[in-house]
Each structure stands twice: as C-alpha cells, then as structure tokens.
Amino acid sequence: MILHSYWRSGAAYRTRIALNLKGLEYERRDVDLRTRAHKTPEYLAINPQGMVPALEVEGAVLTQSVAILEWLEEAYPDPALLPTALLDRARVRAMAALIGSDIHPLNNLRVLGAVRGLGADQAGVDAWAGGWIAAGFDALEQMVARDGAGWSFGANPTMVDCYLIPQLYSARRFNVDLSPWPRLLAVEQAAETHPAFIAAHPDKQPDAD
Amino acid sequence: MILHSYWRSGAAYRTRIALNLKGLEYERRDVDLRTRAHKTPEYLAINPQGMVPALEVEGAVLTQSVAILEWLEEAYPDPALLPTALLDRARVRAMAALIGSDIHPLNNLRVLGAVRGLGADQAGVDAWAGGWIAAGFDALEQMVARDGAGWSFGANPTMVDCYLIPQLYSARRFNVDLSPWPRLLAVEQAAETHPAFIAAHPDKQPDAD
Numbered sequence: 001m002i003l004h005s006y007w008r009s010g011a012a013y014r015t016r017i018a019l020n021l022k023g024l025e026y027e028r029r030d031v032d033l034r035t036r037a038h039k040t041p042e043y044l045a046i047n048p049q050g051m052v053p054a055l056e057v058e059g060a061v062l063t064q065s066v067a068i069l070e071w072l073e074e075a076y077p078d079p080a081l082l083p084t085a086l087l088d089r090a091r092v093r094a095m096a097a098l099i100g101s102d103i104h105p106l107n108n109l110r111v112l113g114a115v116r117g118l119g120a121d122q123a124g125v126d127a128w129a130g131g132w133i134a135a136g137f138d139a140l141e142q143m144v145a146r147d148g149a150g151w152s153f154g155a156n157p158t159m160v161d162c163y164l165i166p167q168l169y170s171a172r173r174f175n176v177d178l179s180p181w182p183r184l185l186a187v188e189q190a191a192e193t194h195p196a197f198i199a200a201h202p203d204k205q206p207d208a209d
Numbered sequence: 210m211i212l213h214s215y216w217r218s219g220a221a222y223r224t225r226i227a228l229n230l231k232g233l234e235y236e237r238r239d240v241d242l243r244t245r246a247h248k249t250p251e252y253l254a255i256n257p258q259g260m261v262p263a264l265e266v267e268g269a270v271l272t273q274s275v276a277i278l279e280w281l282e283e284a285y286p287d288p289a290l291l292p293t294a295l296l297d298r299a300r301v302r303a304m305a306a307l308i309g310s311d312i313h314p315l316n317n318l319r320v321l322g323a324v325r326g327l328g329a330d331q332a333g334v335d336a337w338a339g340g341w342i343a344a345g346f347d348a349l350e351q352m353v354a355r356d357g358a359g360w361s362f363g364a365n366p367t368m369v370d371c372y373l374i375p376q377l378y379s380a381r382r383f384n385v386d387l388s389p390w391p392r393l394l395a396v397e398q399a400a401e402t403h404p405a406f407i408a409a410h411p412d413k414q415p416d417a418d
Contacts, residue, residue, distance in 0.1 A: 049307060049348035060296045064310070066275070067302035074295050086283050087269045093276035097309075098258060101273070105314040114337065118327040128323065139258035 001026040002056040004046065006033050007205035010104050011065040012053040013166035016205075018069050020196035021157055022076045026055075030207035033109055066100055069159055081159045092153045095143050095160040099167045103136040107170060129174040133167070137181045140164070144183040152187050157194065165191045169202065210235040211265040213255065215242050216414035219313050220274040221262040222375035225414075227278050229405035230366055231285045235264075239416035242318055275309055278368055290368045301362045304352050304369040308376045312345040316379060338383040342376070346390045349373070353392040361396050366403065374400045378411065 003019065003026045005012040019026050031037045031052050038050045047054040047063050055062045062068050073081050082089045105111065107129040115128050140152075147153045152160040168188050171178060178185055191197035202208055212228065212235045214221040228235050240246045240261050247259045256263040256272050264271045271277045282290050291298045314320065316338040324337050349361075356362045361369040377397050380387060387394055400406035411417055 048351045049311070049345075051311075058296065060299075062296070062299045062303065064303035064306035066306045066310070067299045070302055071295060071299040074298065086280060087267065087271070089283065090269075090271045090276045090280040093279055094271065094273035097273035097275045100306075101275070101310050101314050102258070102260075105310050106320065111315065114340070115327065118324065118329055118333070118337075120327055124327070128327075131323070136258075142257045 002029055003027070004029045004031050004043070004052050004054040004056075005205070005207075006031050006038075006052045007202040007208045009033065009052050010108070010166040010170050011051070013169070013200060013202060014065045014162045015053040015055065015068050016200035017162045017165065017197055018072050018081060018159070020200050021079065021081060021162070022072055023079075024072075024076060028206070030205075032207065066096070069162060073159070079156075081157070081162070083154065083158065088153070091143070091147060092158050092160050095140060095152060096163045098136055098140055098143075099160075099163040103132050103167055104163075104170070106132040107174070126174050130171075130176045133171045133174065133176050134180070136167075137171075137178075137184060141181045141183050144187065148183060148187065150187075150190055152184075157191075157196070161187060161191065161197075164188075165197055211238055212236070213238045213240050213252070213261050213263040213265075214414070214416075215240050215247075215261045216411045216417040218242065218261050219317070219375040219379050220260070222378070222409060222411060223274045223371045224262040224264065224277050225409035226371040226374065226406055227281050227290060227368070229408050230288065230290060230371070231281055232288075233281075233285060237415070239414075241416065275305070278305075278371060282368070288365075290366070290371070292363065292367065297356075297362070300352070300356060301367050301369050304349060304361060305372045307345055307349055307352075308369075308372040312341050312376055313372075313379070315341040316383070335383050339380075339385045342380045342383065342385050343389075345376075346380075346387075346393060350390045350392050353396065357392060357396065359396075359399055361393075366400075366405070370396060370400065370406075373397075374406055 005028050044050050046061055053065055055068050062071055082092055112125055115125055144152050149155045151157050152164055164187060214237050253259050255270055262274055264277050271280055291301055321334055324334055353361050358364045360366050361373055373396055
C-alpha cells in the first residue's frame with residue numbers, strides 16, 4: 001500500500017492512525033500542500049480531487065478518509081474499529097462524522113485561505129476555526145460522556161478516535177482552550193501512550209518541519 | 210421510525226431519499242431551521258448537536274446522515290445502496306464523502322451566516338458557495354465518467370445519488386451554472402422520474418413554503 005500523505009493534514013493523520021491500528025505496513029509518499037504539490041498534473045492523475053490522503057491498493061486509488069477507513073474495516077476486520085451491534089456502529093460513525101463533516105472541513109487550508117480572502121486577519125481566522133471546533137466538541141463531549149470508557153466509545157480505540165486525536169491537535173494550532181472538554185482530553189491522554197497513535201503523529205513524520 | 214427533517218436541509222433530503230429507496234415507512238417531524246427550532250431544549254434533548262436529520266429507531270436516536278445511511282444499509286440490506294466488491298464500495302463512499310465533507314458543510318445555513326458575518330453580500334455568498342460546488346463537481350464529474358452507467362455509480366441508484374441530487378438542488382439555489390457537469394445533470398434527469406427521489410424532493414414536503 002502507498003499512502004499519499006502530508007504531515008499536518010488531519011485527514012491523512014486519521015488514515016495513518018487507522019493503518020497503524022490495523023497493524024498494516026505502508027509506503028508513505030509526501031505531498032507538500034504548502035507548495036501546492038497536490039495540484040500538480042502528476043498528483044491529479046492519482047487523485048483528481050487534488051487532496052490527501054489517497055491510498056494506492058490492489059491497483060486502485062482510494063480517496064476520502066472515511067471511505068479509506070471503511071475499506072480498511074471491511075478488508076482487514078481485525079482489530080475492529082467499529083463495534084458489532086448495528087446501533088453502536090451508527091453511534092461511532094455519527095461521532096466520527098460530526099468531526100469529519102461539521103468541524104474539519106471548515107478549518108482546512110483551502111477554507112482558511114478563503115476566510116482570509118473575505119478580509120479576516122489571524123485573530124479572525126482563529127475565531128472562525130475555534131467557533132466550529134467549540135460547537136462540535138460541546139456535542140461530542142456529551143456523546144463521549146454517554147458511551148466512552150477510556151476511549152471515545154467503549155474501552156478500545158474505534159474509528160472516532162482516528163478523527164478525534166487529529167482534531168484536538170488541530171485545535172491546539174488555533175489556540176483553542178480545550179479545558180471545557182475534559183472527556184475529550186482524557187481520550188487524548190490515552191492516545192499519547194498508544195503506539196499506533198504515537199507513530200501517526202504529525203511531528204513523527206519525515207516531512208514534518 | 211421518526212425522521213426529524215427540514216424540507217430544505219440537504220442532509221435531511223439525503224436521508225428521505227435513502228428511506229424511500231429502501232421502501233421504509235417513517236413518520237416525519239418538521240424542525241424549522243429558520244425559527245431556530247433545532248436549538249430549542251426539546252430538540253436538543255433529541256439531538257444534542259442541534260442539527261437535522263435525526264432518526265428515532267428502536268428506542269435510539271441516530272444522527273449524522275452518513276451514519277444513518279450506513280445503518281439503513283446494514284439493517285435493511287435490500288435493495289443495496291452500496292455495491293458488493295470492497296473497492297467499489299470504497300469508490301461509492303468516496304464520491305458521497307466528496308459531497309458530504311467537501312461541498313455541503315461549507316454551504317449550509319450556519320456557515321453562510323458566518324460568511325455574511327465576515328462582510329460578504331449576497332453575491333459574495335453565492336461566490337463562496339459556488340466555488341466549493343464547482344471544485345467538488347469538477348472531480349465528481351470525472352468519477353461519474355469512470356464509473357457511472359445511468360446513475361453516479363453503475364446502473365442503479367447508490368448512496369452517492371442520495372447525496373448528489375440534494376447537492377444539485379442546492380447548487381441551483383446559489384445560481385450555479387451546471388452546464389460544465391453534463392454527467393451529473395444526466396443523473397439528475399434519471400432521478401426526476403424515480404419515485405423515491407420524487408417523494409423526497411423538498412417541494413413535496415408538507416413543511417415547504
């Protein structure tokens with residue numbers, strides 16, 4: 001497997017965590033978003049959307065982190081990143097989607113560039129990003145209170161933790177005060193000693209600053 | 210099943226299509242986003258995130274359209290909204306996620322309100338929404354060219370069509386010229402004569418203007 005990755009991309013970070021949790025080996029190809037390497041003809045031939053991550057497997061290119069994670073779960077079911085009961089699976093997927101649809105897409109590089117284009121300064125950009133993070137984390141904290149037991153859902157890492165840890169990392173970059181969400185911080189603490197999460201961390205990637 | 214819906218919400222529209230494709234009966238409860246009915250204590254007790262859709266089933270409340278659609282697929286597998294082969298499933302999910310993560314979240318009511326808050330006028334809001342739609346549709350058009358055969362993926366409606374049709378409806382509201390994406394328009398034409406899509410259309414909902 002070849003993972004097209006960028007150290008600071010939250011969606012690539014998610015995918016690295018999931019690959020590590022599944023115990024899968026992969027080759028990493030770095031795509032520097034700051035030099036617009038994701039918009040070169042070479043990369044667009046791999047992923048026409050010009051985004052990371054992309055995962056080359058079995059002669060195909062998989063895109064969109066949620067599709068990659070669901071594929072990993074179906075192709076390599078052990079260890080499972082989703083619970084067994086259907087309603088529980090729906091809960092984990094909803095928590096992941098809350099981050100993947102309602103927080104992260106509003107705070108990525110291209111959108112923050114557009115926010116700056118509307119005249120926002122750095123404080124305005126931080127307020128934009130921080131506002132969406134706070135709205136999402138307020139709801140997620142309640143969901144973890146209900147279903148978490150060491151991790152976001154239950155006592156083992158699941159798909160939602162692949163999303164949560166990168167989102168917490170991103171929130172720190174926007175100077176968000178995370179103290180209102182102690183349950184999310186407790187999950188982050190668990191991840192800090194878990195090898196799959198440690199190895200996936202942006203600072204551990206060879207393309208990091 | 211009780212679906213908490215709003216006629217113009219793209220995510221609720223998706224869910225109505227999927228319920229109809231599965232041939233499932235449901236009771237509809239309308240949540241008027243314009244009067245902020247989604248932020249009342251009564252609704253927040255149902256969905257702490259204060260968003261539609263929410264689907265009450267078997268004593269549980271499911272949130273986030275992608276989680277609801279995946280649950281429907283697992284609980285009511287026939288007719289299938291995902292293909293059988295794992296790589297094909299990943300392709301359909303990627304196309305759906307392109308809309309669900311990279312287009313729709315940037316154009317919903319709360320985000321457009323924030324864009325207005327940064328000083329954008331109506332033309333600026335249309336340009337904001339239209340830009341994300343165009344970037345996503347450019348990539349999606351190539352994916353449909355590759356895998357579509359009457360519908361977005363293959364010859365039958367799949368999960369991605371549940372996302373595409375509401376996104377095309379939304380694009381028209383933002384006065385986006387859709388002529389650059391003939392393959393997406395061909396799928397829309399197919400949906401216009403399909404009972405599940407017809408019944409799910411915003412204009413057919415009792416809470417429509």
